[in-house]
Amino acid sequence: xxxxKESEEFSIETKDLTKKFAxxxxxxxxxxxxxxxxxxxxxxxxVALDKLNLSIRPGELFGLLGPNGSGKTTTIKCxxxxxxxxxxxxxxxxxxxxxxxxxxxxxxxxVVGGERTLYWKLTARDNLTYFASLYKMxxxxxxIRIEELLETFQLSDRADERLEDYSTGMRQKVAIARALLHDxxxxxxxxxxxxxxxxxARQIRRQIRELSEKQGKTVLLTTHYMNEAEQLCDRVAxxxxxxxxxxxxPNRLKARVKEKEIVEIAVYSPPxxxxxxxxxxxxxxxxxxxxxxxxDEGSPSRIKIIGGTAEEHIGTVIDALRQNNVRIGxxxxxxxxxxxxxxxxxxxxxxxxxx
Amino acid sequence: xxxxxxxxxxYRNNLSVIWNEVVKNIKTLLAYPTxxxxxxxxxxxxxxxxxxxxxxxxxxxxxxxxxxxxxxxEYIPFIVIGAILSSYVNTLLYGMGENIRKEAYQGTxxxxxxxxxxxxxxxxxxxxxxxLSSTIFAISQLTISVLLFGMNITLGxxxxxxxxxxxxxxxxxxxxxxxAAFSLMYKQSYDLSESIGYIFYIFAPVRYxxxxxxxxAQIIGKFIPLTYALIIVRSLMLLGSDLxxxxxxxxxxxxxxxxxxxxxxYMFNKIEKKTRKSGIISHH
Numbered sequence: 001x002x003x004x005k006e007s008e009e010f011s012i013e014t015k016d017l018t019k020k021f022a023x024x025x026x027x028x029x030x031x032x033x034x035x036x037x038x039x040x041x042x043x044x045x046x047v048a049l050d051k052l053n054l055s056i057r058p059g060e061l062f063g064l065l066g067p068n069g070s071g072k073t074t075t076i077k078c079x080x081x082x083x084x085x086x087x088x089x090x091x092x093x094x095x096x097x098x099x100x101x102x103x104x105x106x107x108x109x110x111v112v113g114g115e116r117t118l119y120w121k122l123t124a125r126d127n128l129t130y131f132a133s134l135y136k137m138x139x140x141x142x143x144i145r146i147e148e149l150l151e152t153f154q155l156s157d158r159a160d161e162r163l164e165d166y167s168t169g170m171r172q173k174v175a176i177a178r179a180l181l182h183d184x185x186x187x188x189x190x191x192x193x194x195x196x197x198x199x200x201a202r203q204i205r206r207q208i209r210e211l212s213e214k215q216g217k218t219v220l221l222t223t224h225y226m227n228e229a230e231q232l233c234d235r236v237a238x239x240x241x242x243x244x245x246x247x248x249x250p251n252r253l254k255a256r257v258k259e260k261e262i263v264e265i266a267v268y269s270p271p272x273x274x275x276x277x278x279x280x281x282x283x284x285x286x287x288x289x290x291x292x293x294x295x296d297e298g299s300p301s302r303i304k305i306i307g308g309t310a311e312e313h314i315g316t317v318i319d320a321l322r323q324n325n326v327r328i329g330x331x332x333x334x335x336x337x338x339x340x341x342x343x344x345x346x347x348x349x350x351x352x353x354x355x
Numbered sequence: 356x357x358x359x360x361x362x363x364x365x366y367r368n369n370l371s372v373i374w375n376e377v378v379k380n381i382k383t384l385l386a387y388p389t390x391x392x393x394x395x396x397x398x399x400x401x402x403x404x405x406x407x408x409x410x411x412x413x414x415x416x417x418x419x420x421x422x423x424x425x426x427x428x429e430y431i432p433f434i435v436i437g438a439i440l441s442s443y444v445n446t447l448l449y450g451m452g453e454n455i456r457k458e459a460y461q462g463t464x465x466x467x468x469x470x471x472x473x474x475x476x477x478x479x480x481x482x483x484x485x486x487l488s489s490t491i492f493a494i495s496q497l498t499i500s501v502l503l504f505g506m507n508i509t510l511g512x513x514x515x516x517x518x519x520x521x522x523x524x525x526x527x528x529x530x531x532x533x534x535a536a537f538s539l540m541y542k543q544s545y546d547l548s549e550s551i552g553y554i555f556y557i558f559a560p561v562r563y564x565x566x567x568x569x570x571x572a573q574i575i576g577k578f579i580p581l582t583y584a585l586i587i588v589r590s591l592m593l594l595g596s597d598l599x600x601x602x603x604x605x606x607x608x609x610x611x612x613x614x615x616x617x618x619x620x621y622m623f624n625k626i627e628k629k630t631r632k633s634g635i636i637s638h639h
Contacts, residue, residue: 021634080469084632105471117462121386122379133375134470134477136368162386178466 009094011186011218012056012079016088019049019074019242048074050242051088056220058185061212063233064222065338071242072222073112076188079220080110093186106135109179110188115171120164124155124174127163128181135182142181149177153207169200176204180211186218187211193228205232226338236338240346250338257286257336257344263305263313266293266329267321270301274324278303281316287344300329306336306344369476376480377487380454384488402438402496405562406431406504425564427593432507435500436592437561439493440584443486443523444555450485451478451531452544459542468627475620478535482528512591515598519587522608526580529615536626540635555581580615583608 023044049071056062064072077083079090081101090097093107118127125146132142150156153173163171172192179187189208193201209232211217223229229236230250238245238253246253267274275290282288286307293299305313314331321328384390409430413421422428458464467477500506530551537544555561558572559581565573576582583604590596598605629635 019634077465082465082469082631083634084628086632102471105469108469110466110469112465113462117466119379119383119461119463121383126379126382130375130379131466131470133371134467134472136371136472138367139371 009058010055010091011058011060011093012054012062012220013091014052014054014075014079014088015090017049017052017054017075017078017085017090018047018087019071019078019083019085021046021048048242049078049085052239052242052244054237054244054247056218058218059212059216061209061219061221061232061234063229063236064220064239065224065226065229065236065342066222066239067224070239072239073190074242075239076110076112076190076220076222079104080108080112080188081105082112106182107184108186108188109182109184110190111172111175111179111192112188112190115163115168115175118163118171118174118178120171121162123160123162124150124166124177125159127174128178131178132181137182145181145183149180153177167200169196169203172196172200172204176207184217187220189219189221191223192221193223193225201228208232226342230338238342238345240342245345246341253338253341254336257306257340262334262336262340263303263317264332264334265303265317265321266300266331267303268295268300268327268329270303270321270326271324274303274321274326277320277324278305278317281320282313285313287340287347289343289347304340304343306340369473372472372476373480373483376477377484380481380484381487384484397492401442402434405434405438409434421564424566425589425593427589429506429593431500431504432593433564433589434562435496435506436588437585439496440520440523440581440588441556441559441561442492442496443489443520443527444552444581446485446489446492447482447524447527447531448534448548448551449545450488451481452534452538452548454481454485455535455538456543459538464539468631474627475623478532478623479528481535482524482531485531486524508592515591516588518598519584519591519605519608522605522612523580523584526608526612526615529612529617529619532616532619532623536623539630540626555579558582560585577607578611580608580611583611 023046052071052075054062054064054075064075066072074083078085079092079097081097081104084098092104095103095107097104119130122130128146128149129142132146137145147156150159153176155170155173155177158166158170163174166174176189176192179189192208193204196204205228208219208221212219212234221229221232233250235247236250236253237247246256270290275288279285279288282305284307285305287304289304291302291304293301295301303317305317314333318328318331409418413430417428418430419428421430421433425433427433455464458467468474497506497508501508534544534548537547558568558576559565559579560568560576561581565576565582565586568576587598587601587604587608590601591598
């Protein structure tokens with residue numbers, strides 16, 4: 001089913017959506033002695049969403065990309081009415097999330113928190129039957145729908161086994177089946193492939209694509225896997241520190257750095273100031289970023305350089321690394337990914353926390 | 356009709372929510388076989404110490420001074436009724452808060468709260484599940500009392516007794532809504548439910564007749580639904596009274612039920628909204 005690109009109506013629309021959280025105070029019984037130190041109102045508040053504006057068309061598969069703590073899950077929780085925003089408003093399927101809560105809830109299916117959010121002591125069928133009742137589904141209709149979904153997700157053979165005996169991927173399938181129980185027009189999927197092995201992740205991605213293309217569902221997908229967003233999404237929004245940094249199709253976003261080559265060097269044990277040293281050597285490079293890896297787990301750190309010409313950079317950077325006794329694992333010159341665009345726009349990488 | 360919404364008749368839908376909540380809780384309970392063993396043994400341990408304590412004090416299982424105060428000399432049925440009715444306090448107050456805490460911990464609470472059904476019926480389902488386990492507990496205790504201590508039960512009084520137990524459960528349901536709200540806010544309500552439980556045991560005539568309490572304590576006891584439930588059930592089962600002779604206590608119990616239900620529902624809705632506003636709802 002095609003997206004209605006001319007549509008003036010949106011399945012999901014937020015206007016200046018703002019959500020702030022009070023920081024937890026751990027004062028203890030003698031906390032009153034420290035009262036004055038913690039009295040600054042601004043220091044005690046985290047702005048999770050900062051005047052967030054989003055417009056998602058009917059049938060669109062829309063990706064929300066950002067690092068941990070950027071506001072992805074808070075956006076989904078505000079849209080699903082689990083959280084009440086402090087300012088601004090959100091409209092879902094034409095209903096205001098604060099005034100028409102029941103209709104918003106009936107219009108949505110969501111996957112937030114993945115496999116943990118099911119009853120592991122119950123079977124897949126029991127879980128789905130229970131949640132169908134919460135969505136006011138008549139018993140007979142629910143029974144038919146549950147059979148359909150078990151079939152779709154290839155769970156029929158093990159539908160009467162407890163979830164504690166399922167693999168992570170199978171439980172995630174049940175979580176997605178639960179979101180589809182009442183056949184909602186809109187799906188909110190928060191990191192649906194997180195922690196899955198590649199095989200299951202591929203299956204889940206294919207099913208998400210089918211839900212959008214064949215069933216016309218509007219899907220808001222949050223992820224920090226760039227490949228997933230590139231493969232699946234019609235449009236992508238970058239979110240950082242609760243703000244939307246850019247919204248466009250993956251190709252148009254990549255075109256923002258397309259004419260520049262990207263140099264990526266895998267390195268081991270780089271000194272803390274290596275990023276600063278390389279930046280001073282390459283004044284014409286737009287971005288020089290050291291992305292710390294986890295060497296104990298076989299993941300080296302990476303130095304990314306965007307802008308300038310690759311040949312000039314390679315020689316200079318290798319010299320600098322040798323002088324610092326840094327071991328080089330590999331070197332790649334390639335075309336930009338969504339992560340490169342994100343780095344260029346925010347200076348942060350998608351897999352790190354709040355900047 | 357908007358895609359994704361279902362228009363079932365309200366009462367069928369609400370019954371379905373309650374029924375499925377009860378089924379879910381029972382199936383989850385049955386997944387832990389050791390709990391069944393606990394429920395089979397615990398009823399005996401619960402009230403036997405009280406009986407032995409009473410026997411040691413009065414030198415037997417009947418006492419004339421006890422009969423002067425209560426109108427019945429039989430100590431065992433008096434204690435058994437106290438133990439049975441107070442077990443509803445335990446399971447409903449503690450059970451409801453704990454159930455919400457578990458839902459928050461395992462991550463299912465967000466999904467329950469984000470569903471379009473009325474949450475009061477989910478909570479009724481939880482209360483019914485807790486009451487069912489109390490009722491099984493009560494039946495075990497009564498059976499043990501009949502078999503081991505020769506307690507006599509007239510089947511004719513069981514209908515009005517069941518009616519009074521339902522009234523007690525309604526009042527406790529109102530209080531358990533408060534426990535559920537506390538669990539949403541503070542992620543546990545154990546301390547509060549324990550404290551309320553102890554207040555009930557002191558000021559309601561669970562182990563001793565209400566006349567044993569000083570006047571000021573008797574006044575506090577008049578605000579506790581368990582006090583009226585105990586007085587009525589003991590009158591029905593031990594003194595051979597009928598409901599018409601304790602109608603004032605029945606009216607008082609109904610009034611307390613209405614107050615507790617209305618204030619419990621109001622507080623739950625208010626605190627649920629507050630936790631969604633503050634973001635506490637998603638913590639666990």
